[in-house]
Amino acid sequence: MMDGIDLHAFRLYWLMIWAVVGSGITPLIFDRRNRNPWWGAVTGLVVGVASGQIFGYGLLWVLYGPMPNLATWASMLGGLVLLIPLWFLIPAADKTHIQHRGFVAGTVTPLMFYLLILSVFPLLWAFILAFFDYSPREIGGPILGLGGNNPFVGLEHFQTMLSATRDGRTFRNSMGNTLAFTALVLPLNLMITVPLAVMIESVHRLLKPVFRTIYFLPVVTSSVGVAVMWGYIFHAQYGLLNNVFSEIGLAPVAWLQDQRATVLGFPAALFAVVIAYLWQDFGYNLVIFIAALQGISESFKEAARVDGASSLQIFWHITLPLLRPTILLTSVLTVISSFQVFDIIQVMTQGGPGRPDSSPTRVLVLDIYENAFRFENMGWAAAISVVMFGFIAVITFIQSRVLRTDWEY
Incomplete structure (x- = not known):
């Protein structure tokens, strides 16, 4: 039904978009209701990612048959399905904070997530691959394609350098x-x-x-x-x-x-x-x-x-x-x-x-x-x-x- 769709790419889009939106906006709402904005950043991040993955795929699956051109764009709105109710249903707390940190939390958290996904994870991935004979053409094991035809070779690459x-x-x-x-x-x-x-x-x-x-x-x-x-x-x-x-x-x-x-x-x-x-x-x-x-x-x-x-x-x-x-x-x-x-x-x-x-x-x-x-x-x-x-x-x-x-x- 969705043979022309690269689901891996769309899952990455849903992950990045709704992680940034959820962790960027939710702290501001928590802060206005006298709640800890850092908890709001974590909550928005988790809810945004989960909603984007679940309902992004759901919208794509439901709409791709009758409206293939609209389905791809509509799937990008999957994160709103759970984020909007979260934003409206957050109860206000009686405790008033002297210093509000909503803007700080809503700015730092998306940037930190961005660096983790696009900087730290690639560094760790490169370090792991250095110990495998890995090629994307080969079929590997169930965990990140490692193993199988992409075997673990230990220090073999570093020995080859010498x-x-x-x-x-x-x-x-x-x-x-x-x-x-x-x-x-x-x-x-x-x-x-x-x-x-x-x-x-x-x-x-x-x-x-x-x-x-x-x-x-x-x-x-x-x-x-x-x-x-x-x-x-x-x-x-x-x-x-x-x-x-x-x-x-x-x-x-x-x-x-x-x-x-x-x-x-x-x-x-x-x-x-x-x-x-x-x-x-x-x-x-x-x-x-x-x-x-x-x-x-x-x-x-x-x-x-x-x-x-x-x-x-x-x-x-x-x-x-x-x-x-x-x-x-x-x-x-x-x-x-x-x-x-x-x-x-x-x-x-x-x-x-x-x-x-x-x-x-x-x-x-x-x-x-x-x-x-x-x-x-x-x-x-x-x-x-x-x-x-x-x-x-x-x-x-x-x-x-x-x-x-x-x-x-």
Whole structure:
């Protein structure tokens, strides 16, 4: 009767919609009737989800035959069947609360539910899949499709990462490229953004918004558009950069196609994607540093000038030390975003040039993407994501220990 309906998708819709509506509105009604709004959030969440699942399916089943187009939309109203009576039948309590928290409960609870479903659960699911040879093409056991043809393999995936197999070599190459990419991006980003933020803060106040806007524009530009633009700049035959080289008598470089080409000891393809990534990303840290500079009191600099300090001495001995908390923040954010680089590399090099186990631009997220969605080997992809998560956690911990400060200003 409902052969054309994806019930799994509709059950997810009913779950998300009525969990958010129930936990968002019910606390407000509880609060107005002098009842605990946090209990109202829990009650609305449970009732909304139950009503959405039961009556959403009921409406879909009853109406799909005579009115198939209307049935799908009407099923979205299933949560109201129990929520509306709940809202009207909540009795008022005699006790009056001094502080009403209905708005707080009705805002925090849906957001918490959203994070649990769309953030925490996928993390746990990825960790579980790392110990299974899981593929959506195979028929698994009754619990989340695990078992059966998706068997438990324990630490086999992690052992493969250290083996001489093709998957192991590809993983180690991807890990090395990701670390090299991050090692290039992080210092270059800081060397560009910190001095540039200081210079922008030194110009006339009417020009500051202009510079901030211009430098921040690449951040809000589509990554695919940025990759296509820089792909043309680095093109071997008609790229802008090679045209400039030809004009000044230098030999053209196959930046994105020649696996043997190097720049300053780094593969040319990796160097090219680093430049493209920096061009788009540095404006984000720049704005953060500008905001941090505005929070530094001018009294520190004025006292240094009275003592005869030069502008360079003020920068090294006052501005830069006071920026350490901000440097820590931007360093952590830059490392995380560098580990997650995907779209620019996917468009510019498709993970090439060369084989996956030797390509200079094959990174971890690209490896995860291809294994999960191209080869449908999600257990192996999940194991790679777990290792990547561990590396990010360790690097973030080291950064926090090295750059942390025990003082405030």
